[in-house]
Amino acid sequence: MAIIHVDGQDYEVNGAQNLLQACLSLGLDIPYFCWHPAMGSVGACRQCAVRQYKDEDDDKGSLVMSCMAPAADQTRISIEDEEAKAFRASVVEWLMINHPHDCPVCEEGGHCHLQDMTVMTGHDRRRYRFRKRTRRNQELGPFIAHEMNRCITCYRCVRFYNDYAGGTDLGAFGAKDNVYFGRYAEGTLESPFAGNLTEVCPTGVFTDKSHSEQYTRKWDLQFAPSVCHQCSMGCNISPGERYGSIRRIENRYHGEVNGYFLCDRGRFGYGYVNRSDRPLLPEWRQQPDEEPTTLEVDTALARITDTLRHSQRVIGIGSPRASLESNHQLRELVGADNFSTGIEAREQACLALMDDLQRTTGLHTPTPRQIENHDAILVLGEDPVQSAGRLGLNMRQAALSRREAMGEKIGIPAWNAEALKTLGQDVYHPLHIAWPTATELDDVATRYPLAPEEIARLGFAVAHIIDPAAPVVDNLDPATRDTAQRIADDLMAAERPLVVSGGSLVSDSVLQAAGNIAQALARRARQGGLVLIRREANSTGLSLMGGQTLDWAMDELTEGRADAVVVLENDLYQRLPAQRVDQALARADIRVVLDHQRTATLARASFTLPAASFAEGDGTLVNLEGRAQRFFQVYEPGYLRPEARIHESWRWLHALAAGLRREDATDVNLDEITAACAEAHPALTGMVEAAPGAGYRIEGLRLAREPHRYSGRTAMRANLSVSEPRPPQDEDTPFAFSMEGYSGFDHPRQQVAFAWAPGWNSPQAWNKFTDEVGGHLSGGDPGIRLIHRQPGHRDYSLRIPAAATAENTLRALVLPSLFGGDETSARAEPIQQRMATPVVILCHIDAEALDVHHGDTLVLGDSPAMTVHEQDDWPTGWAGLPAGLLPGLAQGEALTLSKTTGGEP
Amino acid sequence: MAEPVSTSTLIGSDGFELHPADETAILEQLKHYEQPQAACIDALKIVQRRHGWVPDDAIPAIARVLGIGPGAVEGVATFYSLIFRQPVGRHVVLVCDSSSCFLTGFDELKQALVNELGVDYGGTTSDNRFTLLPVCCLGACDGAPALMIDNDTYGPVTPDDLPRLLEGYP
Ligand code: SF4
């Protein structure tokens, strides 16, 4: 702590920060551009000037850049100093000399940091009367639009894209007053984190293309605190809605999970919510795949309950992409004995093992932000950027943070970004990745291209070196032994080693190996961490809830032990071979499917109920840390489309359960369901605390979903009726579908629908909602951990796979894939444009055996043609296939690939 | 999974191919530095020496040899005014417009050059013989006004000297 004097007032601040950050944290406004809380200072824009005095007697002082000056004890500054103010006004005027002043047509307008800063400095007249420099813009792919004329040369984009996220195709080109920020050549931005440029760039150079097609100003959007549903990270998001469709996804600041950044799957993968083919009404089909007939809600409920009542046994198939509440309500409907999680058996076993390891190895699971403080990482059988997007960015920061450790020794503060970058060129904390093919982190990592069993053997060997009490690996080849030694040395030399693994390879032995390493580190009294990546948004939650496997459900149906099935938000064809699912569904006389997407499973439903997606419903998910997080409904679909009958699955299922009991379907609210779910499942008890209940009020007010400048509400339904109905009422949450309600920042709160503060319209407004800038939300970061480290003992696993022997079969190695590997976002158009063309990775030997070369094509049965990608160090006996390419393909499945014959696709 | 991207397919092709000898020379330069990006200027100079300028397709090619991103190479290649990104004539005339030369007759010298060559800054004579460009201080202030043709510095140069000087560069 330090005392600083600002304009004659004394303040207590965090002395490790720079003056800009410290003053902003105090709520004092200093304009700035190039500084960013996550990226530190470079002193490039000169916007943050203040006057600094040497001591009490100094009445002259000098101008300094507040972002480049430490908030040291007894620092004296003036923000209000006339000369400093004039300087700042001049700086913004210079920065804007070539700016087109095109706010009315600029998509940044209304949430623009440049607008905010220009107003803050009082620059309201243009004096420059000469020719402006103009630019050619680039086509940067399906996510990001480019308008270089608006650039103010703050360098934030390249600092984020290259220095922070490891991108290599974006750059700053040219010199002096002629600097261009773009790709070295026109083309798609390659980084999977490129979408953050839309929030990092303080002006409208990089904007969201998916938003552009259906543009609405920030003040006209309706928001809710939501949680990304596209992987197990659980990033917090603020989806913005207008006229019944989601218009954009903004980052919602969370101090421990996603900070200021998202991955591009999460930001641009929402399009499935807006699809025009979504089921809006209950439907009925006599035969699979035939055109359905729509039903009224009451008719549908009556007919479904009636038929279910007459069935002998109903199986419920839940889903790791649906909320805990919906899954619980399904389990209530069919009974615990008839409930399946909807997860394939081997994956479910891995999930259970991951829960167990998180509890018993003795290492705790750091939050994503805490990962950045780990000083050695081993990734065993995962590709974090592909399987958990944002997590890869945290891991990169961990590797880069070596420079901070170096800086600390010679007195360079952690915020002095450019100095640290120069100091720590090409030196990283050790990051070892055992994974068969290239990853986004390779430039800061050492990677070992191994097959799944070899990855496990390597892991077991590492554990044995760390703790000789851990089982020894037989017949280890010398090269692997050396690798294991190097990894073990790095982990043991570190203060906070981290082990990362997960379910991508669906391998018990890989996870057991990771568990042994974690346990060995714990036994050697290391302050380490263990992070385990799950596949889907609620995989962790479903595993905690428990239930039978999907395979079990298929068997019950196929073997005639049940004649009805209720499927919750789950496309079974993504998980098991089509034949197996077909067989099972064919035996079920009644097939009720609740979903918001027209999946192959839904097409075989006898009854369909239109489920809410995250945009139209509330619920709770559990992320890979074990953090339960609530997502809130963004808009009420029935308000603008009165014909729509979309409801949360838990609501539908509750009504069905009441019908079965021949009770009147009294409505139920979220809090009741959440409480019932928490009570029924001891592992989920904490979930009630994940967010405040419907009765929560601030200053007696509900929380507003709409900014107070929200316009046009009285007119937006005028095409339907000129009289404006009452806005929808929300019985489930403390939020109002209205601009009326609390939207401020002076009361600490966790659940913030959108960040806005007077004078702060851009995403930088989040700085008003945190305890200190870049810290935690002032009301605490949302969510609650359900999985805790337990005292006690785990025996080392002895399940070491044997060394691979040469076999003739080729096995599938399904590779997680950020664009395309997730069922729902793969239905969003911009994501489809970013999916890799179908490829199959082979080593040279296997390619030769199949008589194919790099660039030839292969098929598996009637699959699309896959281009052969020969990789020199790819493990023999495996065919690498991106997830999502061949639905239902099991990890490790034996494959018969055949050459495409001429003419055929 | 990471898509195997061949960067060369992403950009408009100007048909540039890195000469094997240049690739060897760049790899040799790499040995002199701790960081590969430090060899970037040398690499660009090597390419420019052979081609007279640095075509767009050379950027990803150099990036590949250096093992750094094409964005970084393009950044360096556009920062330095003496890395030419458009074709230049057989000889490049650089006329100094910095202070000493400015005070001692740069104006007349530049005008004489424009008259003599028939092109202004950035122009190349129609016979592709000369390209005229400004340059900042050549470090030849003692002989101001100064100019440089290819690797040769001259000064002081008067307009009258020009025909004879230029003749030396066929
Ligand atoms: S493009 Fe945006 S982020 Fe990049 S330098 Fe320009 S204003 Fe800054």
Ligand code: SF4
């Ligand atoms: S990392 Fe996962 S949760 Fe976060 S934005 Fe990406 S897909 Fe969504």
Ligand code: FES
């Ligand atoms: S914010 Fe301090 S110089 Fe840019």
Ligand code: FES
């Ligand atoms: S100013 Fe022209 S050579 Fe120095």
